[in-house]
Amino acid sequence: MKWCLSLLLCCFLAAVNALSSSGSRLLVVLDESTEKSAYSTLWSDLEGRGYDLSFESPKSDSLSLFEHGERAYDHLLILPPKSKGLGPNLTPKNVLDFLDKDGNIILALSGKSSTSSAISSLLLEVDIHLSNDRSAVVVDHFNYDTVSATEKHDVLLLNRPGPLRPDVKSLFDGEGVLALPRVAPQTLGNTSPLISPVLRAPETAYAYNPKEEIPAADDIEATGSQLNIVSALQSRNSARLTILGSVEALEDKWFSATVKTPGGKKTTTANREFAKQLTAWTFKETGVLKVGKIEHHLATNGEVSVDDLNPKIYRIKNETFFSIEMSEYAYDKWVPFEVPAGDELQLEFTMLSPFHRLALQPTGKTETSTVFSAQFVTPDQHGIFSFRVNYKRPFLTNIEEKHEVTVRHFAHDEYPRSWAISGGWVWIAGLWSVIGGFLAFVVVWLYSAPVADKLKKTQ
Amino acid sequence: MPAKRHAASTTSAATPSTPTPLSSGPTTLKTNASPAEIAVHVWHQYTATTSQRTLLLDAFMVFLVLVGGLQFLYCVLAGNYPFNAFLSGFSAAVGQFVLTASLRMQTSDSGSTAAKSNPKGKTASTEDSEQGTGISHERAFADFIFGSLILHFFCINFIN
Numbered sequence: 001m002k003w004c005l006s007l008l009l010c011c012f013l014a015a016v017n018a019l020s021s022s023g024s025r026l027l028v029v030l031d032e033s034t035e036k037s038a039y040s041t042l043w044s045d046l047e048g049r050g051y052d053l054s055f056e057s058p059k060s061d062s063l064s065l066f067e068h069g070e071r072a073y074d075h076l077l078i079l080p081p082k083s084k085g086l087g088p089n090l091t092p093k094n095v096l097d098f099l100d101k102d103g104n105i106i107l108a109l110s111g112k113s114s115t116s117s118a119i120s121s122l123l124l125e126v127d128i129h130l131s132n133d134r135s136a137v138v139v140d141h142f143n144y145d146t147v148s149a150t151e152k153h154d155v156l157l158l159n160r161p162g163p164l165r166p167d168v169k170s171l172f173d174g175e176g177v178l179a180l181p182r183v184a185p186q187t188l189g190n191t192s193p194l195i196s197p198v199l200r201a202p203e204t205a206y207a208y209n210p211k212e213e214i215p216a217a218d219d220i221e222a223t224g225s226q227l228n229i230v231s232a233l234q235s236r237n238s239a240r241l242t243i244l245g246s247v248e249a250l251e252d253k254w255f256s257a258t259v260k261t262p263g264g265k266k267t268t269t270a271n272r273e274f275a276k277q278l279t280a281w282t283f284k285e286t287g288v289l290k291v292g293k294i295e296h297h298l299a300t301n302g303e304v305s306v307d308d309l310n311p312k313i314y315r316i317k318n319e320t321f322f323s324i325e326m327s328e329y330a331y332d333k334w335v336p337f338e339v340p341a342g343d344e345l346q347l348e349f350t351m352l353s354p355f356h357r358l359a360l361q362p363t364g365k366t367e368t369s370t371v372f373s374a375q376f377v378t379p380d381q382h383g384i385f386s387f388r389v390n391y392k393r394p395f396l397t398n399i400e401e402k403h404e405v406t407v408r409h410f411a412h413d414e415y416p417r418s419w420a421i422s423g424g425w426v427w428i429a430g431l432w433s434v435i436g437g438f439l440a441f442v443v444v445w446l447y448s449a450p451v452a453d454k455l456k457k458t459q
Numbered sequence: 460m461p462a463k464r465h466a467a468s469t470t471s472a473a474t475p476s477t478p479t480p481l482s483s484g485p486t487t488l489k490t491n492a493s494p495a496e497i498a499v500h501v502w503h504q505y506t507a508t509t510s511q512r513t514l515l516l517d518a519f520m521v522f523l524v525l526v527g528g529l530q531f532l533y534c535v536l537a538g539n540y541p542f543n544a545f546l547s548g549f550s551a552a553v554g555q556f557v558l559t560a561s562l563r564m565q566t567s568d569s570g571s572t573a574a575k576s577n578p579k580g581k582t583a584s585t586e587d588s589e590q591g592t593g594i595s596h597e598r599a600f601a602d603f604i605f606g607s608l609i610l611h612f613f614c615i616n617f618i619n
Contacts, residue, residue, distance in 0.1 A: 426530065426548070434611075
């Protein structure tokens, strides 16, 4: 029986291992099932990575993101509907509730038709803005595909995006050229720290509404790299929302299209690889961090016994050792997490405000995790402190660890003795010279007593 | 100080520096003596008229002032860490000084009364000296030792 159970568990684990770190139920919201065949490579890729795909029309009555108050799906992929809006079951509130419950969403837009106001208001909730008339298309007269868009210049050819900042891990880079036909541009608000661009339009790009005959130069809101082609939101609960400006880029046609930049040579697109990276990130196959064992104890040279591990109480000025184990999920397995160059994993020792903020150095590595550690002296301040690791970076799930400990003051017998402090030697010598002087005085006094009496008597 | 002068007149016969030893007492200063002369005179008077025990007390007190002063100076110059060591070292000197001063008051006071009583009763016994403060030298000395031991006990404990 036990053997059977463990075998079952093994099978189950194996099945889990091949999946995203947060579940495999993927709902694809498609307008018509006829459209479905245009993305068959994407579907087969996703199924190959272990997702259970269900397809629903936004109009369908059976479509519901929740079941008994819980998420009915783990991930959501919304393709732009041809009709107006996403229907009564995908209101902005529903979608945001889904995000709040740790569901991940890819929302694809298209510049072919104008985007519905429901999607626009959904994006406004997360501080991502579409153009005013919601039907703008990005064109670029320098980076267009000469094969398919000789006239309109609305198929952008771009390199794969590098890291967002030098100190951020690059999850979407690679070789090859991306073809992005008819992109609906987004601009990001300045205030939200949760949104970040994945792929920006080149500097020579601009957006205009193709339905108007002449692009009005005076009401341009954003140009060049202010326009985002792909942008991402990672909310505080680490749920992810990705906005892809060009749904056509996911089509089979563009997965293996041959394109040619003006003045360049013919190449095949890297859309398929990019789509994999994008879906993998959004559905939490990459950029997912996990904290393993957290240990802290007094710094010692030798081994630490179990009793001395993670004590509840420290003393001020104790030499303390802290270590944390971190893993990163890479498609189907946990691998040791490596901090990008220029970035630091930091440990804070805080009581209200940090008394220490130290860089955690990688000191060890297991098969699935890196051990980061730091050694420091607890501050000269008693109270309730906590070890905190607060690591929030773009494209990586948020890490916030807090472990409370008490820091007590010296016990009365733990202070250094006076003679151990060389500065006190003078006063010790002073005290003992007073005592020695007193003894000498007593002796001389007693010795001199009869003499004084005799003197008095001899008068 | 007339009483002391009288008392000293008996013991100061051997003082070499006294220019004109008088039977009634030591030299008297002229009215227009210079400050240096006054100082020298006071010093001579002091050495000539003070009993040996009082001299001993005074020497000990000077020693305590020096020790205490040095400790305080060190504290000012080098900082007061460890503060308890400074407190106990310094207060030992101060406390010992106070106790010694008390002993001096009790013993030298009785000396003057003894001197006073000398011309009257002609007996310099300890019973005589008790008339002054009501405390004998032995009693005063025992109190001094008791107080000092308590002081030392506290100071040694406090200096850790």
